[in-house]
Amino acid sequence: MQIDTISKNTEYAGDINPKTAWSILENYDESLLVDVRTKAELNYVGYADLSSLKKSFINIEQQFFPGGNLNENFVAELEEVIIENVPNKECHVIFLCRSGARSAWAASMMAQHGWINCYNIASGFEGDPDEFHHRAKINGWKYEGLPWIQQ
Numbered sequence: 001m002q003i004d005t006i007s008k009n010t011e012y013a014g015d016i017n018p019k020t021a022w023s024i025l026e027n028y029d030e031s032l033l034v035d036v037r038t039k040a041e042l043n044y045v046g047y048a049d050l051s052s053l054k055k056s057f058i059n060i061e062q063q064f065f066p067g068g069n070l071n072e073n074f075v076a077e078l079e080e081v082i083i084e085n086v087p088n089k090e091c092h093v094i095f096l097c098r099s100g101a102r103s104a105w106a107a108s109m110m111a112q113h114g115w116i117n118c119y120n121i122a123s124g125f126e127g128d129p130d131e132f133h134h135r136a137k138i139n140g141w142k143y144e145g146l147p148w149i150q151q
Contacts, residue, residue: 001027006122012107015122018144021094024119025053031092032085034078036062036106037125041098045126046150048096048141058082062102075109082115092117096141099124 003024005014016024025031033048035057048057060078061071071077082093093115095103100122107118125148127140136142 003119005119010104010108010120012104012111012118012120013116014119015100015104016094016119017123017139018121018141018146021096021119021121021141022146024092024094025050025055028092030086030088030090031055031094032082033057033094033096034082034103034106035059035096035125036074036102037097038063038065040065043151045098046142046148048125049147049149052147057096058085062097062106074106075113078106078110079113089114090116092119094119094121096121097124098126098135099128099140 004020005016007015025033033050035047038061042059050056058081060074062074063070093110095106097103100120104120107120111118123139125141126135127143128138129135130137142148
């Protein structure tokens with residue numbers, strides 16, 4: 001499968017759109033979705049539903065709610081979970097956050113630790129804000145109509 005990147009000018013494998021991320025998850029057995037948002041964001045905004053692919057996402061918070069403190073153990077925690085699921089540094093690891101900023105940083109950190117196929121969903125779960133500052137109206141996982149759950 002050809003993986004089309006929006007931007008390859010990154011430390012990691014590249015930025016991708018949500019539909020490309022879905023295709024990777026669908027076509028590569030050794031592929032994982034890592035959502036770096038806080039538990040509060042997942043609970044109140046929603047999260048990707050990969051059940052039709054017989055997969056689930058991994059959530060390792062990059063920052064903690066409510067203070068926004070960085071998770072100093074982010075890389076170690078994520079490596080431990082990835083290795084449990086797919087003990088291969090060449091597996092496809094796709095990162096997701098609200099808008100694509102935190103997930104880009106996560107993809108960079110993991111690439112610096114030897115993970116080769118790290119991709120960032122550039123528009124994130126909710127996408128960029130429109131002229132009224134509303135999200136999920138221009139781009140993002142939700143806008144693309146990909147499966148998601150809100151509880």
